[in-house]
Amino acid sequence: MASKQKMGYKCRIATVFLLLLASIAALVAVAVIQDAWKAEEYGMEYGIVIDSGSSRSNIFVYQWPGDKQNETGIVTELKNCRVDGSPISEIKVDPKKDAKTLDGFRKCMKEVKEMIPSEKHRTTPLFLGATAGMRLLHEKDEQKSNEVLESLREYLGSLPFMFQNASIISGQEEGLYGWITVNYLMGNLFHGNLWNKYLHPEGAETVGSMDLGGASTQIAFAIPEAQSGPDYMYVKLYGYDYFVYTHSYLCYGKNEAEKRVLDKIVQSSSNPSYIENPCYPQGFNVTLKASTIYDTECTTKPKNYNPDQDLFLVGTPDSEVCGDIVKSIFDFKTCSSSHCGFNGVEQPPVRGDFLAYAGYFYIARAVLNEGLTDFSDFNASINTFCHTEWTLLKKQKDWISERYLRTYCFAAHYVFTLLADGYKFDEETWKNINFTQQVKSTNIGWSLGYMLSMSNMLPSEVKVIPPMTNPLFAGLIFLFSALTIVTVVAVFIFLIRACY
Template sequence: MFNHGTQTEEEGSALPLSLQLHSLSWLPCSTGVVGGVEVGLCIAPPTFPHSFTLCVVGVHNFASSGPITIKQFERHGSSESSHSNSADQLRKWRPSSQSATSDTWAFKEYGLEYGIVIDSGSSRSSVYLYEWPGEKQNETGVVTEILNCRVDGDGISEMKVDPQKDEKSWTAFRKCMAQITVAIPAEKHKTTPLFLGATAGMRLLHQLDEQRSNEILASLRTYLSSLPFDFHNASIIAGQEEGLYGWITVNYLMGNFLEKNLWNTYVQPEGAKTVGSMDLGGASTQIAFAVQDDLEGPDYMPIKLYGYPYNVYTHSFLCYGKNEAEKRVLDKIVQESRDPAYILNPCYPEGFNITVKASSIYETQCIEKPANYNPDQDLFMVGAPDSDKCRSLVKSIFDFKTCSSAHCSFNGVEQPPVTGEFMAYAGFFYVKRALHLNGSVDFDQFQSLVREFCHTNWTELREEKKWISERYLKSYCQGAHYIFTLLADGYKFDKETWKGISFQKEVKDTSVGWSLGYMLTLTIVMVVIVFIFLIRTCY
C-alpha cells in the first residue's frame, strides 16, 4: 500500500530506483522519465509478451517502500523487443481496456510544456514565452525561448499617475499578450503558468509610495488572472533573486550546465566551468558568480541545477542602475552650480542643451531632496564636456573606503575577488554598442574610447548614431564612465580580469536576463507538483 507521507531512510525509501526494481528478480524492469515522472517499466513474463505494468517509484525524495502497480497496459502496433529500456518505447503503449479509467491520462506523452514570464523593469516590461519537453533532464526542464514581446511605454512603476498614459500601457499589454496567446496551442492554455516579476523600479516605488505600488500590482493581477492561462502571481522579486536568475540564464545559454552526448542525452560538460554575470538595469545592478562551497553569508546562495550543486555569490545594488545613477550625478552637478538657469554639465556633449523639471531628478528614493526643493523648478543644462570631471562626479556617488572584511566592492559590501569569465548584459551591452566596440576591448582601450566619445560634439554624435534615440544618446558619456567605474573601482576588475568580460544582449537568439533563469528554476518545482498530483489521482 502507498504511504502518502514522506518516508524515512529506515523504511527504505532512499534506495535508488534501479535497486528497488532489481529486487523484483521475477519481473524484468527498467527505468525512464515520462511526463517529468521517474517510472519503472516492468515487463510481464514471456507468456504475456504484449502487456506490461507501469510502476511509479519516486521523484524528488518522494518514494514508496517498493514499486507501486498503477495501471496495466497493452502494446498496440508493430512488435519490438518487450525488454527495451528506452523511455521512448513507453509512448508506443496505451492503457488496456481493463484499466482504462478516468485518470489514465496521467501517463500519456506530455509533449511540450509552456511558461510565460513578464519582466517588469523600471523603464519597460517585456513578455517572454518559453517551452520545454515534458520530460526533465536530471530534474530540471530544458527550456527554450520561442517568443518575446516588448510592451510599449514606460515601466509599470509609472502607472496610477496619468490615466491616459495608463490606457496606452494597458493597450500595449493586451497587444503583447494576444501574440503570446496565439503562439501557445489552445489545449495548453490552462496548464501554462504565467508569472509577472517586478524588479528595482517597483522596489523603489514600494519604499516611496507603498499604496500606489500595491494598487498597481492589484490591477495587474486582475488583468492577468482574466487570461486563459494558469496565472500564479504578480509580485516584486528581490534583487538577490534577480541576480541569481540572471546567472542561471547566462550559464544555461552558454551550455555550462548541460550538453548532448553521442547518445543524444544531456550530461554535464567535461570539466565544466561557470561564467559570472553582471546585469545593469534602470534602477539597480547585480553581480553573481560561483564560489567555493564552503563560503557562507547573506550574499551566498546554494542551488542545485540539473542534479549538480552550486554556491553562488550574488548581490544587488539598489539605486545603482543606469537611470538612478544618472540622476545622482545630475544632483551633484545641480548642487555645485550657482545658477539653476544655466548649469554646465561636463557629461553632456558640446552643442547640447536641455531644460528639465527638478522633479525628474529628485522624485526618487535614491536622492535626498534639497532644502529648497521645488518639483516644478526649471533646470537649464548646457553641455560643457570634460571627461575627467565627469568621471570624478561619477566616482563620487560610490563609497570605496568603507569595508569591514578582507575584500569589498563598494558601500561596505563584502565580495570575493572576481576570477574567470563574466558576461555583462542589459545596460552594459547598450553602452558598449553606443561606443561602437567590436569584439573584446582591453582596459586601457576602453578608457580611451570613452574619452573620445565624451569629446564628440552633439551634431557629430547625432549623425554617427542615428539609430540611438536622442533621449538616450545625450547620456552615454556619463553611462560609459559609470560602467567603467562600477567594473574597475567597484567590482575590482583589473587589466587582466577585464579581458574575461564580454558584453552581450543575446546568446543563441535568446535574450539574456533574469526571466529565463526564473523559468528554469520554476520547472524544478513544477515536476514535484505534477508528481504529487499523479499520486493523488492514482491512489
C-alpha cells in the first residue's frame, strides 16, 4: 500500500514538472512567434519635384511603394502640372508678372495637395531644381538669383509638405538624371518576374540621352569603365553600378542658340530697318526689339547698344547660308584630347542607341512629321522646309504656333549640326537616334531621374503587423504565465511535503 502511495506521489510530481515545462515552453513559443512571424506592411510614398527651366516651371508628383527594390523606389508619375506665368529666372522684374507666376504655383500646389493623401503631406519630400535659365541668371546677377531662390524657399517652406531645398542643379546633374529617366522608363535598369520581384535585366544595354532645352543642351551615355574628369559620373541604381559620361552646353539650348544666330545676322547687316534673314521663310517678316537678342549672357552686346531699338527682319530663305551661320557659333577645331564634342570639350565616341527628346522631338516632328529617319533624309528635309513659302508652310503645319514655326529652319539646321558635327553622329550611328517625347506615356526629363536618385535616401514608413492581435497575445502570455506560476507553487508544495 505504501509502495502504491509512493508511486502515485512520484507520478503527481512528474505531472506537475511536465506541466511546468510545457507552460514555460508555451510562454517562450508565444513570445518568439509574436516577434519572429510579424509582417511588415509598406504604404505608398510620395515625392514632389519642381522643374524650373528657362521657359517655364512644371510640378511633377511621383509615388512609389515603400518596399523598395535594392533600396531604390519603383517610381511612377502621377501628375505633371504646368505653372502659368514666367520662368523663375524672370521674376523679381515685373510685379504683375510675378503675381501671375505665384498664382500659377498656388493653383498647381492646390491640385497636388488634393492628390496626395493628407496623412502623407508631412512625410512627402518637396524639391525644386532650377536649370539653365537660373544658371545664366546666376552668372549675370548672383545676388538676384539668390533672392529669387530665397523667395521660393520661403513660399515652398510654408506648404504642408517636407520641403527639402530649392537650388540650381548643375548641367552634369541634369544630363545624368535625364539618362536615368530614359533607362528607367525603358526597363533597362530592372524588370519584374513571376513572383513580382524586380531583377536586373540579364545582358541589358542602356541607351544614351540627349536633351535640348531653351538655354542648354545635354548629352549622356554609359561607358564601359570609370574614367576621371568632371564629365564622368558614377551612379548606383537597384544595386548596380553605372559609369556615365555627361556634359551640358550652356548657351546652346534652342532659344539661346537662336539669339546667337540672330546676332550674327544683325551684325552682318548695315541697315537695322531691313535685315535679310536666310533662316526665315519667304513672305515672313518680324520686328524685334534689340533686347530680345542681347539681354542674355550668351550674346555680346554691340557698341552703342539700345535695348529698345527696333530690328526689322525679312525672310530671304537660303538653306545653305543659314546652315553656315549656324555652324559659325560652334568651335569644331579646338581639342586637347583624343576625342572631342565641340568647343574643346572631351567626349568619348557615341555608342549604342540614343533617345533625343524635348526640343529635339518638336523640331524633328516639324521638319519630318515623324520621329524616325536616316542621316540623308533629315538633311534633305531641312532644305525643303527652309524653302517653303510662309503661307504654304502655315497651311502644312497648322498645328504649330507661328511663334515657333518661324524658327524651325534655323532649329533644324541647328539640330543637324549639333548631332552630326558636334556629337559626331554619322550615317551609321544616326540610325540609332530616336526622336521622341514620351516613353510609356511618361514625359522624358530630368525630374523623374532626380526623384529616383533621391528615393535611395528617403526612409519608408513601415507598419508592423504581428501574427497575433495585441489582446490575444496579452491573453496567452497571461494564461501561460499564470500556469507557470501555479505549477511552480505546486512543485514547491510537493517538495515541502516530501521533506516532512
